Amino acid sequence: KCLYYQPSSSDFGSLSLVQVQRLHHDRVPRTGWIYRNVEQPESVSDHMYRMAVMAMVTKDDHLNKGRCVRLALVHDMAECIVGDIAPADNVPKEEKHRREEEAMKQITQLLPEDLRKEFYELWEEYETQSTAEAKFVKQLDQFEMILQASEYEDLENKPGRLQDFYDSTAGKFSHPEIVQLVSELEAERNANIAAAANEPCS
Numbered sequence: 716k717c718l719y720y721q722p723s724s725s726d727f728g729s730l731s732l733v734q735v736q737r738l739h740h741d742r743v744p745r746t747g748w749i750y751r752n753v754e755q756p757e758s759v760s761d762h763m764y765r766m767a768v769m770a771m772v773t774k775d776d777h778l779n780k781g782r783c784v785r786l787a788l789v790h791d792m793a794e795c796i797v798g799d800i801a802p803a804d805n806v807p808k809e810e811k812h813r814r815e816e817e818a819m820k821q822i823t824q825l826l827p828e829d830l831r832k833e834f835y836e837l838w839e840e841y842e843t844q845s846t847a848e849a850k851f852v853k854q855l856d857q858f859e860m861i862l863q864a865s866e867y868e869d870l871e872n873k874p875g876r877l878q879d880f881y882d883s884t885a886g887k888f889s890h891p892e893i894v895q896l897v898s899e900l901e902a903e904r905n906a907n908i909a910a911a912a913n914e915p916c917s
């Protein structure tokens with residue numbers, strides 16, 4: 716069942732490219748925030764866009780930055796059909812992979828052969844974590860999430876409320892640049908939590 720996108724059977728050509736433009740990741744809210752009752756949660760589009768910007772500003776010149784940007788923009792593309800499956804959904808890894816693989820085949824079949832190959836291979840590279848770029852983008856994926864969690868805590872003025880996102884990503888960062896970003900984020904967040912704990916009860 717297509718949740719956010721109704722691919723019609725069309726041959727390749729301009730119509731199919733227009734149809735690909737109709738992928739509405741902007742209407743797919745990120746499930747992890749829905750489950751924690753976050754108001755106006757970010758969409759899958761917001762998530763992928765922010766990761767693409769993070770990839771653009773990396774200083775790691777060992778990475779193919781352009782590929783990182785494209786990996787970020789494609790990695791969750793299947794979610795416009797499959798939805799944003801969170802760990803809390805307890806969907807077995809194999810089943811999640813099967814659904815997303817089917818969705819990517821459905822989406823990319825609308826494209827001319829060269830684009831179909833590029834999009835599908837980018838998705839597969841991220842899914843299989845087969846390159847340094849894919850591993851880096853996976854860590855951006857997790858960093859974007861904890862950064863967003865901290866922003867929601869600030870917006871709600873509830874320091875520490877989304878601690879489980881930090882607990883579940885602890886130890887998953889190894890890229891030096893991202894480790895530094897996480898360290899700075901956690902220092903800032905921990906200071907906010909400490910300050911709130913010391914505030915006199917109003």
Ligand SMILES: Nc1nc2c(ncn2[C@H]2C[C@H](O)[C@@H](COP(=O)(O)O)O2)c(=O)[nH]1
Pocket residue numbers: 745746747748791799800801802856860879880883884
């Ligand atoms: N509570 C947690 N939720 C998580 C974690 N990792 C991902 N998620 C959420 C975030 C998204 O809504 C969804 C899938 O994210 P992807 O970017 O991987 O598609 O699940 C976590 O560690 N804890």
Ligand SMILES: [Mn+2]
Pocket residue numbers: 762790791856
């Ligand atoms: Mn993601």
